[in-house]
Amino acid sequence: MTARRKKQLTSWGLTSLTYAVLIVMLSPILWLIASSLQTRGQLASGDYNLLHPTVSAFKQMWESVDFGKYLTNSLIICTAAALLATAFAASAGYALARLPFRGQKAFSVGIVGTQLVPGSMFLLPVFLGFIWLKQNTPIHLFDTHIGMILIYTAFFTPVAIWFMRYFFLAIPPELEEAAMVDGCTRFGAFWRVVLPSAAPGLAATFVYAFLLAWDELLFVTALTASRAETIPVGIHNFIGNYSEEYAQLMAAGVVSTIPVMLAFFATQRWLVQGLTAGAVKG
Amino acid sequence: MSTHSITPAQNAAPPDLPPTDVPPTGRGRGRGRRRSRRSGRNLAYWLIAPALVFMVLVHLIPSAAGVALSFKNLNTFTFSQLFGAPWTGFKNYDAILFDSANPLHSGFVDAARNTVIYTAATVTGTLAGGLGIALLLARQFPGRRLVRTLMLAPYVVPSFVVAVLWGFMWQSDSGIINKVLVDYTGILHDRPTWLLGHNSLLAIIIPSIWRGIPLAMLIFLAGLETMPRELHEAAAIDGAGPWRRFRYITLPLLRPLIAVQLLFGVIYSTYQFTIPYVMLGNNPGPDADLIMTLIVRQSFSNNLIGFGAAASTLLMLVMLIWVAVWFRAFRRDLEAS
Numbered sequence: 001m002t003a004r005r006k007k008q009l010t011s012w013g014l015t016s017l018t019y020a021v022l023i024v025m026l027s028p029i030l031w032l033i034a035s036s037l038q039t040r041g042q043l044a045s046g047d048y049n050l051l052h053p054t055v056s057a058f059k060q061m062w063e064s065v066d067f068g069k070y071l072t073n074s075l076i077i078c079t080a081a082a083l084l085a086t087a088f089a090a091s092a093g094y095a096l097a098r099l100p101f102r103g104q105k106a107f108s109v110g111i112v113g114t115q116l117v118p119g120s121m122f123l124l125p126v127f128l129g130f131i132w133l134k135q136n137t138p139i140h141l142f143d144t145h146i147g148m149i150l151i152y153t154a155f156f157t158p159v160a161i162w163f164m165r166y167f168f169l170a171i172p173p174e175l176e177e178a179a180m181v182d183g184c185t186r187f188g189a190f191w192r193v194v195l196p197s198a199a200p201g202l203a204a205t206f207v208y209a210f211l212l213a214w215d216e217l218l219f220v221t222a223l224t225a226s227r228a229e230t231i232p233v234g235i236h237n238f239i240g241n242y243s244e245e246y247a248q249l250m251a252a253g254v255v256s257t258i259p260v261m262l263a264f265f266a267t268q269r270w271l272v273q274g275l276t277a278g279a280v281k282g
Numbered sequence: 283m284s285t286h287s288i289t290p291a292q293n294a295a296p297p298d299l300p301p302t303d304v305p306p307t308g309r310g311r312g313r314g315r316r317r318s319r320r321s322g323r324n325l326a327y328w329l330i331a332p333a334l335v336f337m338v339l340v341h342l343i344p345s346a347a348g349v350a351l352s353f354k355n356l357n358t359f360t361f362s363q364l365f366g367a368p369w370t371g372f373k374n375y376d377a378i379l380f381d382s383a384n385p386l387h388s389g390f391v392d393a394a395r396n397t398v399i400y401t402a403a404t405v406t407g408t409l410a411g412g413l414g415i416a417l418l419l420a421r422q423f424p425g426r427r428l429v430r431t432l433m434l435a436p437y438v439v440p441s442f443v444v445a446v447l448w449g450f451m452w453q454s455d456s457g458i459i460n461k462v463l464v465d466y467t468g469i470l471h472d473r474p475t476w477l478l479g480h481n482s483l484l485a486i487i488i489p490s491i492w493r494g495i496p497l498a499m500l501i502f503l504a505g506l507e508t509m510p511r512e513l514h515e516a517a518a519i520d521g522a523g524p525w526r527r528f529r530y531i532t533l534p535l536l537r538p539l540i541a542v543q544l545l546f547g548v549i550y551s552t553y554q555f556t557i558p559y560v561m562l563g564n565n566p567g568p569d570a571d572l573i574m575t576l577i578v579r580q581s582f583s584n585n586l587i588g589f590g591a592a593a594s595t596l597l598m599l600v601m602l603i604w605v606a607v608w609f610r611a612f613r614r615d616l617e618a619s
Contacts, residue, residue: 015423021415022429028492029435031458032447044456092333101326107334114341115546116601118553120577121594122344124351124587128364129344154340157333186325215440217556218574222582232442236560239446246450253443264438268431275497276504 032257036250043246057247058255064242067252070234074214075259076145077230081152082209085160088153089205090198093164094190098173111158119218126151127222143225151219156209163208166277167201167270168194204270207263214260231256351591358585367588374592386580386589392568393576396483397552400490400572404554405547407491409540412498417528419499420506430503437496445560448489452476452561477562482570486558490551498543505539506532541612548608549601573597 035043037053061067095101096108130142141147175197176189184192195202217232224233235252242248264271347365355370356363377384419430439447451458454475463470476485509532517527555574562570564579573593581590609616 011421011423014418014421018418018421018423018429019425021418022432025415025433025436025492025495028447028451029439031451032439032443035450043450046456046461088333088336091329095326095329099323099326099329101323101330104326107330110337114337115549116598116605117341117345118574118577118594118597118601119555120574120581120590121348121598122341124581124591124594125344125347126340128351128587129347132364151340154336157336158341161333211438211440215442215556217442217559218578222578232440232556232560235442235446239560239563246453246456249446250450253446257439257443260440261435261438264434265431268434272434272500276501 032250032253035247036254038247040245040247043250044244055251057251060245061238061248061251061255064245064248065234065238065252067231067234067255070229070231071255073145073228074230074256077148077152077228078210078213080145080149081156081213082206084149084153085156085209086164086202086206088157089160089164089209090195090202092157092161094168094194096161096165097168098176099186111161114158123219123222126219130223142223143228145228147223148220148228148230151223152213152216155216155219156212159212160205160209163205163274164198164201166274167198167204170201170273171197200267200270201274204267204274207267207271208274210263211260214256348591349595351588352595354588354591356587356591357589361585361587370588374588375596378589378592378596386586389568389571389576389580390573390593393571393573396570397573399483400487400554400558401548401551403487404490404494404551405544407487408494408498408547409543411491411495412500412543413502413536415495415499416502416506417532419503433499434496436493439493441493441556442560444489444493445557448485448492449477449561452485478567480569482562482566486561486570489561490554490557493557494547498547501539501543502536505536509535538612538615541608541615545605545608545612548604552597552601 034048034050036057037050037055038048039054039056042048096104130147133139134142141150171194176184176186176194179189179193180186214230215232216230217236220228220230220233221236224230229237231252235249235256238245238249238252351365352374353369353371354360354367355373356367360367377386378390379387381387415433419426419433436444454460454473454477457476459476460470460473464473474481476482513531514527517531522530553574554572555578558566558570558572558575559578562575564575564583565571566575574597577590577593577597580586580593
């Protein structure tokens with residue numbers, strides 16, 4: 001065997017291996033989709049009929065639990081929290097990227113430091129605080145959209161700041177310098193020139209915060225009771241009530257994955273930059 | 283960063299330079315710069331204010347209150363007093379750490395052991411898998427862009443869906459995993475029970491790795507793509523095989539990326555709650571209970587809020603120690619990058 005032929009074979013082998021790994025990585029997702037399109041009986045017996053899919057599980061799931069309620073709650077809470085977190089992050093991230101200020105280092109360390117605190121650590125006081133507010137004041141945060149939005153905004157603002165800082169650093173400073181020469185104030189330059197050119201970064205940050213909020217279970221389990229419950233709580237309740245209804249459970253899984261999949265792949269290009277920038281550039 | 287460099291540059295001027303060498307316009311310009319710098323600084327404070335207020339209100343104050351709660355006797359009987367529950371000193375800590383007659387103590391020891399195993403296995407598996415796939419994807423081959431995009435899919439499946447899906451796949455009788463392992467390939471002879479007993483820790487580790495791999499892959503791939511090709515080419519000419527090139531060129535250059543992912547991977551895995559809670563339920567038993575599931579169960583099902591706060595504080599202390607250890611181990615890499 002010549003050296004060239006050997007090299008070709010290796011290359012072919014590695015490519016096949018890559019595709020094999022891809023299939024293994026994707027197979028659970030394909031199994032999720034396939035199972036959601038079968039009946040309960042087919043899932044129990046294993047006689048899948050992939051040529052004759054049925055959406056009956058989706059219909060049943062929608063009726064047996066009030067899935068529409070959970071979906072609406074998730075959409076409202078996650079959208080509002082992600083918007084607020086992105087807005088706060090855009091403003092704080094710009095300050096970190098461009099305007100040196102006293103205490104900058106402390107602020108940066110604080111942002112990373114928030115990640116060190118276990119969720120349960122501040123969940124317990126927040127839980128007690130919400131109950132106290134409910135008992136002693138007219139402010140109702142327990143089991144309300146507002147309460148969850150406040151929590152998630154605070155929760156995901158630190159990571160969002162880190163994202164936005166990176167996107168601002170990637171914008172050439174000459175852009176705002178030119179705007180300031182033309183008579184813009186620093187804030188005017190930020191508002192009219194920098195923010196519009198950071199639009200992809202804003203979108204990516206929004207999607208990332210949305211993804212994180214969509215996936216959050218610990219806080220929403222503890223801080224809601226019935227009205228403001230989101231999809232993860234709905235699914236957890238469903239398991240408790242209908243533990244053997246796997247077709248419906250898979251259908252619920254598909255429905256709760258679609259929105260985040262769409263959002264992720266629509267902004268993938270910028271989101272990937274934000275996700276890797278932190279690790280690669282330090 | 284341009285304004286930032288002004289002061290150091292001025293300080294760096296040779297000290298024997300007479301002050302008259304400063305051009306006459308320098309003072310005026312300096313004052314103007316200083317004013318714009320001060321206004322920039324004021325603007326900076328305005329810009330960070332909203333985020334700061336939120337972080338202080340929802341992160342800092344509650345975290346401090348969490349530490350305070352750990353010194354309180356807050357349980358079912360005192361729950362109605364909320365923050366006014368009686369102080370109890372180090373009793374919660376004592377019960378967790380040293381009181382071997384207390385069931386909370388043995389529960390905590392089991393959960394701590396499981397958490398260490400879960401975190402070590404998940405982080406190792408995620409980094410190894412991510413690096414392996416990144417190496418495969420760093421080559422040129424037909425369909426590379428599409429494969430890279432599709433590889434990200436597991437990362438986008440929400441954790442609670444991951445838990446539900448794998449919980450279904452792990453089913454002993456009807457689950458696809460036992461079907462493949464026992465019925466189709468015959469690798470195993472009897473059907474293991476995955477979601478109970480000593481297999482259950484593995485049942486949460488594998489899905490966690492599966493979901494974590496795409497992010498690790500992305501980070502390693504970004505590192506591999508910025509790696510200078512010349513090093514590899516020069517080493518290949520000198521006769522270094524692929525393994526040696528990987529061991530002595532690729533791996534050392536990826537060290538900073540491994541360091542960062544280790545730091546956050548350990549924290550993230552230790553605080554993982556959704557996957558174990560949804561897959562194994564509120565009480566997974568001594569074989570798979572983790573610190574986080576233990577804290578949540580004792581705090582909310584059994585109303586042992588003081589215990590939960592003390593365990594959370596201990597958990598945070600352990601993470602602080604981990605950061606210190608990490609910093610010592612990888613300080614050189616941080617300076618190099």
